[in-house]
Amino acid sequence: MNFHELNCLSSARNFSPMGHEIAGDEAERLISKQIKSAANGLSFIYNGKRVPRSDSTGRYEIDIILLTRQHLYVLEVKNYSGSLSKVGSNWVQTRRNGEQVEHEDNLHKNQLKLEALNYYLKDFKIPDGYIQQRVLFYKDLMLSPEISRDSRVVTHEQIKSFIPKVSIFKRVEDQFFAALIHFLVSEEEKQSARESVMTKRINSEVCRNIGDKIGILRTWDEICLKGGRIIRGDAYSLYIEGKEYELRNLEASTGFSCKWTRNKLFGFIKSLRGKPLGFVTSKHRKHELTPSKDKIKIHRVGRPNPEYIYLREVEWFCKG
Missing domain, CATH: 3.40.1350 (Trna Endonuclease; Chain: A, domain 1)
Known part of the structure; x- marks a missing residue:
C-alpha cells in the first residue's frame, strides 16, 4: 500500500x-x-x-x-x-x-x-x-x-x-x-x-509543393494540463521510472497521453492492491507512472528558463 x-x-x-x-x-x-x-x-x-x-x-x-x-x-x-x-x-x-x-x-x-x-x-x-x-x-x-x-x-x-x-x-x-x-x-x-493573371500566379502543382514544404516546419510543442489549459514551448526530456527519454528528436505530431485514476475511491482501491495509479501511453509503449516522481522538462514560450512539470498534472503531450 x-x-x-x-x-x-x-x-x-x-x-x-x-x-x-x-x-x-x-x-x-x-x-x-x-x-x-x-x-x-x-x-x-x-x-x-x-x-x-x-x-x-x-x-x-x-x-x-x-x-x-x-x-x-x-x-x-x-x-x-x-x-x-x-x-x-x-x-x-x-x-x-x-x-x-x-x-x-x-x-x-x-x-x-x-x-x-x-x-x-x-x-x-x-x-x-x-x-x-x-x-x-x-x-x-x-x-x-x-x-x-x-x-x-x-x-x-x-x-x-x-x-x-x-x-x-x-x-x-x-x-x-x-x-x-x-x-x-x-x-x-x-x-x-x-494585370495579367497568368504572369503572376504559380501553377497548382508548385503551390502544393510549397505547401508541403511549409507544412513540415515545426511549431511549438504542446502540453495539455489537467483542466484543459494548453502550454507551448520546447520540450526537452521525459522522466519516468528513473529513466530519461529525449523528446527533442521526436517526429512532428507524435506524443503521449497520461492515463490517471483520478477517482479517489478507485485510486484508494488500487493503492490497497499495490496497483499503479497511472500509465503513460504512446504509439508503441506503455509505462507505469509514479505521481510523486515522473515529470517533463519544457522551456515555455516567453519564459527565461526551462522548468519541470509533474506528469500528475499532465493529460497529453504533442510534438510540434
Missing part, C-alpha cells in the same frame, strides 16, 4: 483553459473552410510555424502563413490599443491611460521573417513579389501617417466591411480573422483585374 502516491495525485492542480484558447480548434477548422471558399479551393493556412533563420542562429515564429497561387502572405497580428507612432527605428504605443510602450518596428521584424521564409523556399525559384507581408492591427487604434500609409499595414477599418452581420463564428477574433482572409483575396482579385 502506498497512500503517499495517492495523496500526490490528489494534490494535482486544475488548470482551466485561458480565454483565447476556448473553441480554438473549431474556429481554425471553420476559418480554413472559409479560406478555401474565398480562394477558389487551392489555399493553405499555417499557424505558428517556426522558420529557420538564414544565418542558422535560431528560428523566427510566424503568426500566420497564407498560401494561394497568387501570393504567399507572412502575416503578423497585433492587438495594440490607443495610438501608435514611429520614433526613430522603433514604434511607440501610447495606451488610453497615457502609458507609453516601445515596440520593435513590426514591419522590419516581419520583413526578416519573410526573408527567412524566402530563403527556406529557395529551391522553388519563387518569382519576385510572390511572398508578401502584412501587419494587421486587430483593434481600432490611431496610427501615425508614417505607419498608416504603408501598404503592408492592414487596419481594423479596412477589414471591418468584410465582417458579415451574421457569422458562423462565435468569437469576434475569429470573425475578424475570416474577414482578413476575404480582404486579402479581394485585393488579389483587384490586382488580377489590373
